[in-house]
Amino acid sequence: MxxxxxxxxxxxxLKELQKSFGNNNVLNGFSLQLFEEENLVVMGxxxxxxxxxxxxxxxxxxxDKGSIKIKGQDITVLGxxxxxxxxxxxxxxxxxxxxxxxxxxxxxxxFPLRRHKEKLNMKETTEDLIIEALENVGLVDTIDLxxxxxxxxxxxxxxxxxxxxxKPKIILYDEPTTGLDPITAKEIIxxxxxxxxxxxxxxxxxxxxxxxxxVISNRIILLVDGINYAEGTYQELxxxxxxxxxxxxxx
Amino acid sequence: xxxxLRIVERVKAFFIEIGDLSYFSFRFFKEVLTxxxxxxxxxxxxxxxxxxxxxxxxxxxxxxxxxxxxxxxPTLMEFGAESWMPSMVGISIVREIGPVITALICAGxxxxxxxxxxxxxxxxxxxxxxxxxxxxxxxxxxxxxxxATTLMLPLLIIFGDxxxxxxxxxxxxxxxxxxxxxxxNQVFDAIKFSDIIPATIKSFFxxxxxxxxxxxKGYHCKKGTAGVGEASNSAVVYTSMLLFIIDFIAVFVSDxxxxx
Numbered sequence: 296m297x298x299x300x301x302x303x304x305x306x307x308x309l310k311e312l313q314k315s316f317g318n319n320n321v322l323n324g325f326s327l328q329l330f331e332e333e334n335l336v337v338m339g340x341x342x343x344x345x346x347x348x349x350x351x352x353x354x355x356x357x358x359d360k361g362s363i364k365i366k367g368q369d370i371t372v373l374g375x376x377x378x379x380x381x382x383x384x385x386x387x388x389x390x391x392x393x394x395x396x397x398x399x400x401x402x403x404x405x406f407p408l409r410r411h412k413e414k415l416n417m418k419e420t421t422e423d424l425i426i427e428a429l430e431n432v433g434l435v436d437t438i439d440l441x442x443x444x445x446x447x448x449x450x451x452x453x454x455x456x457x458x459x460x461x462k463p464k465i466i467l468y469d470e471p472t473t474g475l476d477p478i479t480a481k482e483i484i485x486x487x488x489x490x491x492x493x494x495x496x497x498x499x500x501x502x503x504x505x506x507x508x509x510v511i512s513n514r515i516i517l518l519v520d521g522i523n524y525a526e527g528t529y530q531e532l533x534x535x536x537x538x539x540x541x542x543x544x545x546x
Numbered sequence: 547x548x549x550x551l552r553i554v555e556r557v558k559a560f561f562i563e564i565g566d567l568s569y570f571s572f573r574f575f576k577e578v579l580t581x582x583x584x585x586x587x588x589x590x591x592x593x594x595x596x597x598x599x600x601x602x603x604x605x606x607x608x609x610x611x612x613x614x615x616x617x618x619x620p621t622l623m624e625f626g627a628e629s630w631m632p633s634m635v636g637i638s639i640v641r642e643i644g645p646v647i648t649a650l651i652c653a654g655x656x657x658x659x660x661x662x663x664x665x666x667x668x669x670x671x672x673x674x675x676x677x678x679x680x681x682x683x684x685x686x687x688x689x690x691x692x693x694a695t696t697l698m699l700p701l702l703i704i705f706g707d708x709x710x711x712x713x714x715x716x717x718x719x720x721x722x723x724x725x726x727x728x729x730x731n732q733v734f735d736a737i738k739f740s741d742i743i744p745a746t747i748k749s750f751f752x753x754x755x756x757x758x759x760x761x762x763k764g765y766h767c768k769k770g771t772a773g774v775g776e777a778s779n780s781a782v783v784y785t786s787m788l789l790f791i792i793d794f795i796a797v798f799v800s801d802x803x804x805x806x
Contacts, residue, residue, distance in 0.1 A: 355674050379680040393675035397663075407679035410582070457679075 304367075306331050306497050307352070307465055312361035313521075314347055321347050323521035324361070327499075329465070334491065334498045336508045338543060339518035345501040346390070348518070349469050352499075353385060354378055365465070383411045386458030386466040386496075390473055392450040394442040400453055401438050404428055404460050411461055428456040431493070432486060448479035452486065459490060466490075468500040472507050484510050505544060517543065570762045574692055577685050584690050591694035599655050599702055603648055607706035610647055611639070611713025619721060628722055632729045633736030635714045641741050644707035646793055649752035652699060653785040657760040660691055661781030664764025665774040673765070688765060692757035699753025700746055740804035748796035752789055759785045 305328035314322040321344035329335045339345045350356040352363055354370055363370045365381055373381065394403050404425045408417075417424065429435040432452040442450055451471065458466060471487065472480035484507055491498060502508055508515055509529050517525040517532065517540060525532060525540050533544045615635055622628045664687060667673050676683040711733060718724040763781040767773045 350674070353678050355677060375682070379682075382678055382680045385678070387675070387678045389671045389675055391670055393671040395672055395675070396666075396670070406676075406681070409681070411680055457675075461679075 305329055305364075306366060307499065308362075308364040309348070309352065310362045310364075312348065312351060312363070313359045314344070314351060314356065315359060321521055322351075322358070322361075325518060325522055326361075327516055327523070329497050329499050331497055332491070332495050334500065334511050334513045336500045336502060336512040336515045337518055338503060338505075338508055338515055341503065343518050344521055345503075345518055346469055349467055349499070349501050352467065353382060353387060379410075383407075383461045384464050386461070386463040388451075388455055388458045388466065388468045388471055390470040392442070392447075392454040394450055394454055394457070396442050399439055399441050400429070400434075400445075401425060403442070403453065404457050407457065407460050417462075424460055428460045429453075431459060431490060432456045448475055448482065451475065451479075451483055455483075455486060455490070459494070462494060464496060466496050466498045468498060468502070470502055470504075471500065472502065472504045480504070480507065487511060566766070567758070567762055570765075571758055573684065574689060574758065577682070577689050578693060582685070584686050587686060587690045588693055591690045592698055595656055595691075595694050595698045596701065598659075599652055599698075600705065602651055602655055603702050603706045604709050606647065606651055607644070607709035608713040610643065610706075611635070611710035611715075612717055614638070614643070614710070615714040615717040616721075619717075629732075631718055631722070632714075632724070632732035636711060636733035636736050637741055639707050639710045639714075640737055641745055642793075642797075644710055645703050645745050645749050645752065646789065648703045648706040649699065649749070649756065649789050650786060652695075652702060652752075653756050653789060654782050656695060657756045657781045657785045658778040660695075660757065660760030661763040661767075662774055662778035664688075664691075664761060665767030665777035666771075668765065668767045669770050669774060684765075688761045691761050692754060695757030695760075696750055696753040699756065700749040703745075703749045703752075740800075744796060744800035744804065748792060751792050751796070755788045755792060756785050759788065 307327075307329040309325060309327045311324045311326055312322050313320075313324055325344070325348060327335065327337070337345055337348070347356060351358045352365075352370075354373075358371065366384060368377075368381060370378060370381065394400075395406065398406070405421060408421050408424060419427070425438070426435060429438060432455055434449060434452055434456070437445060437449065437453065442453070445453065455471075466487075468487065471483055475483065487498065487500075488511060490496065498511075500507070500511060512529055515527065515529060515532055516523050519525075519539055525535065525537060527535075532540055535541065535544075615631065618631065618634065619628060622631055622634070664673070667687070673683045673687070676686060711730070715724075715726050715729040718729050719726060760781045763777040763784070767777040769776070
């Protein structure tokens with residue numbers, strides 16, 4: 296599988312990414328490549344810079360050095376309009392769901408469609424797209440509820456539906472199972488797998504949940520001290536003798 | 547850290563904040579003139595800001611008119627000048643008390659609300675989510691709110707002034723047996739364009755400042771939920787201070803142009 300991926304060109308590529316906050320060097324030359332229909336998991340301790348990396352990737356935080364290419368376009372040199380258009384190719388699931396709490400579920404899902412539905416030449420009506428997204432996560436009956444009326448797991452599913460509404464090619468998950476009970480976490484992981492199967496998306500998953508990584512990953516990168524400390528499949532990393540890698544995977 | 551170093555740090559932080567606020571307002575003027583325009587959200591904000599504050603402004607204005615007239619009557623009666631009451635109350639309310647009191651109330655009601663709302667959106671990553679979905683959050687959240695407060699505050703001030711004058715007329719009618727018609731005739735005789743124009747112009751500035759500071763504090767909120775409270779609180783404190791500074795400048799400039 297790895298050989299096959301190396302032959303393909305990556306859909307998303309980070310090269311030598313560096314980011315500091317004052318004297319705190321968070322990323323010290325981190326690199327990764329995400330290939331089509333691949334599930335790549337980036338693991339690391341809390342505060343290791345995983346969320347900073349994923350936010351650099353969508354332009355929410357500006358990297359100090361390095362290049363970020365999405366579908367061959369370097370986002371560090373794009374103008375605002377081009378960047379906004381490129382962002383329609385990316386779905387982002389935030390750690391805390393980040394649903395707009397003053398809007399209903401319907402309005403939350405409508406929001407990304409307001410500006411981009413016509414640009415993307417989507418033929419379905421807004422209502423059809425919303426229903427399809429909600430059907431994907433099994434929550435059609437919550438359409439007129441507001442986020443505070445939903446449980447944590449349901450909020451995460453709605454956030455996933457919102458991330459999917461523009462049918463992006465890449466989905467970024469920032470700690471998708473954090474704060475959820477093991478059963479709901481399992482449901483979310485299953486949902487992530489079924490969505491990938493249905494739409495053929497590529498996923499970059501940031502997590503420190505080893506179970507999540509085991510189930511979903513094709514490949515794992517261990518982010519330690521701001522660099523790619525180790526890289527491989529789950530099985531390869533579990534069998535590693537490196538103490539830092541071992542510390543991560545021992546149960 | 548020594549006391550003098552602390553003072554230097556505070557002064558530095560103050561000027562940095564002034565610089566940031568200036569850049570924030572510059573960005574507002576830049577973005578308000580460029581497409582896409584968020585008309586629907588602007589109308590929603592105008593409705594929310596006007597609708598949420600109208601009762602409070604009305605009640606406060608009414609009580610202001612009543613109290614102001616009741617307190618002034620004995621003094622004017624001592625000089626046999628109670629016939630001056632409508633013009634005195636009218637000019638005071640239209641020129642100064644109405645705009646300033648209404649703006650202060652709106653700073654508490656609207657400014658703190660905007661600070662808390664945007665602050666909570668910031669700490670729960672909703673603003674980031676908006677940006678990732680390809681919508682400019684500054685345009686959608688900040689430009690609409692500042693424009694709405696700038697447009698709605700003059701209307702709220704006019705409404706507050708009218709209610710305050712009505713409150714005053716009730717007292718004059720009961721205590722001084724002055725008919726409503728006579729009261730309002732005297733009020734409109736006394737008020738000149740040189741009273742209305744500066745008051746109206748400054749009310750736009752009041753609205754702008756309420757929206758600007760509320761949005762600035764909320765948009766730059768840090769430190770989690772504690773930061774939301776801080777954003778809301780400091781929005782009111784900074785706005786109130788700026789309202790008095792603007793009022794002072796407005797009176798100073800009016801004096802040059804209209805010789806008040």
